[in-house]
Structure formats: C-alpha cells, structure tokens
Amino acid sequence: MNKFYLTTAIPYVNGKPHIGHALEYFQADTVRNYHRLLGEETLLLSGADENALKNVQKAEEEGIKVEEFLNRNSKVFEKAFSDLGIKLDVFQRGSDKIRHWPGVQKLWQLCFKNGDIYKKTYGGYYCVGCESFKTEKELVNGLCPEHQKKPELVREENYFFRLSKYQNQLTNLIETNELKIIPENKRAETLSFIKSGLEDFSISRSYQRAHGIGVPVPGDKTQIIYVWFDALDIYMTGIGFGINEKEWNKWWPADLHIIGKDINRFHTVYWPAMLLSAGLPLPKEILIHSFINSGGQKMSKTLGNVIDPFEIANKYGVEALRYYLLSQIPLSEDGDFTIDRFLEIYTADLTNGLGNLAARVAKLSQNNKIKAPNPEQVFDNKLKEYFKNYQFSEALAYLWTKVAEVNREINQRKPWELSGNEAKLTILNLIKEIQYIAFNLQPFLPQTAAKILNQFSGHIEYQSPLFPRIKNS
RNA sequence: CGCGGGGUAGAGCAGUGGCAGCUCGCGAGGCUCAUAAUCUCGAGGUCCUGGGUUCGAAUCCCAGCCCCGCAACCA
Numbered sequence: 015m016n017k018f019y020l021t022t023a024i025p026y027v028n029g030k031p032h033i034g035h036a037l038e039y040f041q042a043d044t045v046r047n048y049h050r051l052l053g054e055e056t057l058l059l060s061g062a063d064e065n066a067l068k069n070v071q072k073a074e075e076e077g078i079k080v081e082e083f084l085n086r087n088s089k090v091f092e093k094a095f096s097d098l099g100i101k102l103d104v105f106q107r108g109s110d111k112i113r114h115w116p117g118v119q120k121l122w123q124l125c126f127k128n129g130d131i132y133k134k135t136y137g138g139y140y141c142v143g144c145e146s147f148k149t150e151k152e153l154v155n156g157l158c159p160e161h162q163k164k165p166e167l168v169r170e171e172n173y174f175f176r177l178s179k180y181q182n183q184l185t186n187l188i189e190t191n192e193l194k195i196i197p198e199n200k201r202a203e204t205l206s207f208i209k210s211g212l213e214d215f216s217i218s219r220s221y222q223r224a225h226g227i228g229v230p231v232p233g234d235k236t237q238i239i240y241v242w243f244d245a246l247d248i249y250m251t252g253i254g255f256g257i258n259e260k261e262w263n264k265w266w267p268a269d270l271h272i273i274g275k276d277i278n279r280f281h282t283v284y285w286p287a288m289l290l291s292a293g294l295p296l297p298k299e300i301l302i303h304s305f306i307n308s309g310g311q312k313m314s315k316t317l318g319n320v321i322d323p324f325e326i327a328n329k330y331g332v333e334a335l336r337y338y339l340l341s342q343i344p345l346s347e348d349g350d351f352t353i354d355r356f357l358e359i360y361t362a363d364l365t366n367g368l369g370n371l372a373a374r375v376a377k378l379s380q381n382n383k384i385k386a387p388n389p390e391q392v393f394d395n396k397l398k399e400y401f402k403n404y405q406f407s408e409a410l411a412y413l414w415t416k417v418a419e420v421n422r423e424i425n426q427r428k429p430w431e432l433s434g435n436e437a438k439l440t441i442l443n444l445i446k447e448i449q450y451i452a453f454n455l456q457p458f459l460p461q462t463a464a465k466i467l468n469q470f471s472g473h474i475e476y477q478s479p480l481f482p483r484i485k486n487s
Numbered sequence: 488c489g490c491g492g493g494g495u496a497g498a499g500c501a502g503u504g505g506c507a508g509c510u511c512g513c514g515a516g517g518c519u520c521a522u523a524a525u526c527u528c529g530a531g532g533u534c535c536u537g538g539g540u541u542c543g544a545a546u547c548c549c550a551g552c553c554c555c556g557c558a559a560c561c562a
C-alpha cells in the first residue's frame with residue numbers, strides 16, 4: 015500500500031490561530047482526504063514550535079512559568095484543528111523532551127560529523143528591550159525605533175551551519191523538480207534567492223540568552239540549539255526520528271509540506287540543506303500558499319478588518335468557511351476575505367448552487383419514488399489533474415460547472431411533466447450526476463459530501479437544506 | 488540603482504499579439520421539481536497614463552503614476 019505523509023507548517027505558538035492557519039489546515043486536510051480516498055495510507059502532522067525567546071518574554075510578561083505558557087498556547091493550536099473539523103494524526107510539540115529532543119540532537123550530530131557545523135563569533139547590535147539583534151538598516155539615528163534606546167554591541171560565539179556549501183546542489187534539486195516547489199512563482203523566488211548567494215546561518219544561542227529554554231547542543235552545555243535547527247525537525251521527530259527508526263522509516267520522507275510564503279526560505283533552502291548534510295532523504299513537494307487580506311489590505315487590529323475564522327465557522331458552518339477559502343483564495347497570489355464577499359459566495363454557490371440542486375433532485379426522486387443506485391467510486395480525471403498541482407480553486411470551479419450542467423438539464427427535461435419509465439430514467443440520471451459531484455467533492459467538503467451521498471442512497475427523501483439561506487441583516 | 492506582485496465592466500478575477508471574457512451583483516422574460524431557488528436573454532469596460540514596435544497590443548518595448556508585500560540567522 016502506498017503511503018502519503020504530509021504536514022502543515024509548525025506554528026509559532028506566540029499568538030492565536032488566524033484565518034491563514036485555517037486556509038493551510040483546510041488545504042492539508044483536502045490533500046489528505048484525496049489520498050486516503052485513493053486507497054493510500056495517510057499521515058497528517060502538525061505541531062508547535064516552542065523554541066523562541068519571545069515565548070520566554072511573553073510568559074514573563076504574564077507572570078507565568080514558560081512551561082505553563084507553552085502548554086496553554088499549544089493547546090489553542092491543537093484545538094484549532096478539531097474546531098475546524100480536522101483530525102490530526104500527530105501534533106508534535108517542540109518542548110517534548112521524550113519524542114522531540116533526541117531527534118534534534120541526532121540531526122545535529124549527523125550534520126556535525128559531516129563537518130557542516132562550526133563555531134564562529136557573531137557580532138551585532140543587540141537591543142535589550144527587543145531582546146534581539148538589529149541590523150544597521152533597522153536602526154533610526156543609531157537607536158532602536160521601538161525602544162528609543164541605543165543597542166549594545168554584543169559579541170557571542172555560536173554554532174553555524176554551512177549552508178553556503180549546498181548552493182549548487184540545491185539549485186540542481188529544485189531545477190530538476192526532484193524537490194518540487196509549488197506554485198511556480200514561489201519556485202522562481204527560491205531559485206533567485208539561492209543564486210544570489212547563500213550565507214551560513216547560526217543555529218545556536220548561549221544558554222544565558224536562551225534563558226535555558228530549548229534543546230542543548232550535544233557536548234556543549236553553554237549553547238542551546240536555536241529556532242530553525244530545532245523547529246523543522248518536528249517533521250521527523252513527530253514520526254519517530256531518533257527514537258523509533260521503524261516508524262520513521264515507514265513515513266519519511268514527507269510527501270508534502272504545506273507552508274506559508276513567509277517561511278518559504280526555511281523550507282525550500284535551509285531544511286533541504288540540513289537534510290542533505292545529514293545524508294537523509296528530502297521531502298518530495300513543498301506547497302506554498304500566500305496570505306489573506308481583507309478588503310485589499312493586510313488584516314490589522316488598528317484597521318479593524320480582522321476576520322476570525324472560528325467566528326465564521328461557528329456562525330455559518332465550518333464547511334462554508336472551508337469552501338470559501340479553498341475556492342476563492344488563489345494559490346500563487348494573496349487572496350481576499352470580506353464578510354460581504356463571503357456571504358455572496360455562500361448564497362450563490364452553496365445555497366443556490368449545490369444545496370438547492372440537491373433539494374430539487376431529492377424532491378423529484380421522492381415524488382417519483384426512485385431508489386438510488388450505488389454511486390460510482392472513481393475520481394474525475396480532470397480533478398486528478400488539478401490535484402497534481404494542488405489547484406483547489408480550479409478543481410472546485412470545475413465541479414461547480416457540473417452543478418450548473420445538472421441544473422440546466424433539469425430545466426430542459428422538465429421531469430415534473432414526465433411520468434412512468436421516462437420520469438424514472440431521467441431522474442435516475444440526475445441522481446447519478448449528483449452522486450458523481452458528491453463523490454468528487456469529498457476531499458474538499460467531507461461533511462457535505464457525506465450528507466449528499468447519504469441522502470442519495472437507497473430510499474431518497476427530501477431533507478432540510480444543506481446550506482440554509484442567510485437572511486440579509 | 489535593493490527584490491517582487493499588482494492596476495481589465497459596480498465588486499472579485501481570467502485572459503501574454505488577432506473581433507474584450509468568467510463569477511457575483513443589476514435589468515427583462517420563462518419555469519414551478521427546488522432554499523423568492525433554477526433556466527434564457529440583456530445592459531454595463533478610455534483593458535492606469537503617455538510614447539514606441541507591428542498589418543494588428545490588454546497582451547511586446549520605453550518612460551511615468553498609483554496600490555501591496557518582502558528586504559536572509561526574525562515564525
């Protein structure tokens with residue numbers, strides 16, 4: 015049996031899940047459902063990146079222990095999945111000393127043995143207020159713009175990863191699509207970034223500066239493994255890397271990482287380089303989604319245009335939100351979400367489109383006492399094509415042309431004027447078409463598809479609307 | 488010389504050289520199985536501006552204006 019292992023990005027838990035996370039999670043679940051329906055064994059992983067100074071700062075601000083802070087915030091993200099109707103197989107936390115830490119240290123050692131980890135003194139302007147380094151460009155009149163303080167010139171010895179060594183190898187892997195980056199414009203960005211020249215990056219912090227939080231560097235108690243060299247490993251430690259080789263071997267390499275455009279570099283450059291250094295297989299595909307604006311602008315509290323996905327899901331249903339995000343947000347460009355637009359799409363596509371179609375065919379079937387045939391269990395070839403490049407919106411638009419076709423067909427044939435065998439054959443055909451749409455819809459809207467398939471099996475009855483009309487308030 | 492995306496009907500978008508398209512919304516008509524749903528027809532566009540190339544440009548080139556991101560050890 016084929017396997018399909020995919021991951022969402024590992025969110026940084028300092029903050030709340032937003033609509034961009036919802037988009038990513040729906041995309042991941044859709045891909046997973048598709049592969050599962052193809053008969054493959056699937057595993058969907060997410061997790062929490064808990065290694066960051068900001069977490070420490072935030073916890074201190076709130077006056078609670080770091081551990082408590084992490085527990086609480088990670089739960090919020092884990093819960094986001096179930097709130098969105100998605101079942102994860104693994105939620106791997108970065109603070110997990112039993113499952114995560116051994117794998118991180120193992121990866122470190124593999125890279126170290128290969129000579130790609132070395133010590134270097136790193137100097138820079140360090141703002142105590144921000145607890146982070148500032149580049150000279152960021153400073154205004156030599157002061158930190160946020161704190162109006164003069165940053166200290168700090169020198170610290172850290173471990174670095176020899177990223178520069180992998181420039182040619184990475185270029186080649188991406189150009190040959192051995193490491194496939196989707197969509198094309200993100201792939202081009204990565205390539206141009208690599209060609210502009212790669213610099214080694216630091217992968218550790220002093221124990222002091224990290225406040226002792228994080229995975230210790232093997233053999234050096236004064237240093238803690240930092241951010242990317244820790245967080246990315248979750249994709250492997252979550253499936254047993256470092257503690258359960260059998261499990262890890264079964265699933266690795268990942269078939270797909272789904273991420274946002276902000277962390278493109280780390281996934282398409284740093285991560286593959288780390289794996290190359292360690293002599294491990296690379297993920298096969300990386301799908302990069304863009305951001306969601308509201309009314310053409312970045313969502314911000316100040317503008318008051320922030321859309322809370324959980325509020326929408328509560329009010330109008332998870333699958334309505336899911337439909338909007340999968341169908342209206344383009345793959346390669348930033349998308350837009352406003353309530354007005356959402357309601358328009360809801361009414362046009364779900365209420366008037368799919369929902370009404372199911373209702374009218376159900377009533378026709380009921381009136382004529384037609385029993386449903388068994389649905390055909392094969393995906394549409396066009397849909398399969400769309401899945402190759404994860405063209406969710408194109409796939410849904412295609413399915414909705416089927417909805418329109420069936421509506422047209424009903425109006426042309428006027429089954430309500432027919433009787434006997436003629437009525438039966440006509441309506442039977444309509445039922446088959448609905449089943450076909452529902453079967454193909456399963457990856458995208460699993461609950462809705464299941465409802466339709468269930469309604470159109472055996473004895474067919476008219477039921478309450480799939481998508482109740484939303485009255486204009 | 489930082490890098491990139493974008494400016495096409497009221498709204499959201501597709502369209503990379505050959506009579507300007509899609510969805511929603513809007514108007515008129517038809518139908519009654521259906522959630523005032525569906526179906527047919529229609530109105531609506533200086534394709535950001537100014538030059539240029541071409542028999543022909545939304546589409547290629549040059550200049551400019553406007554909007555939005557990113558600017559590597561920071562998720």
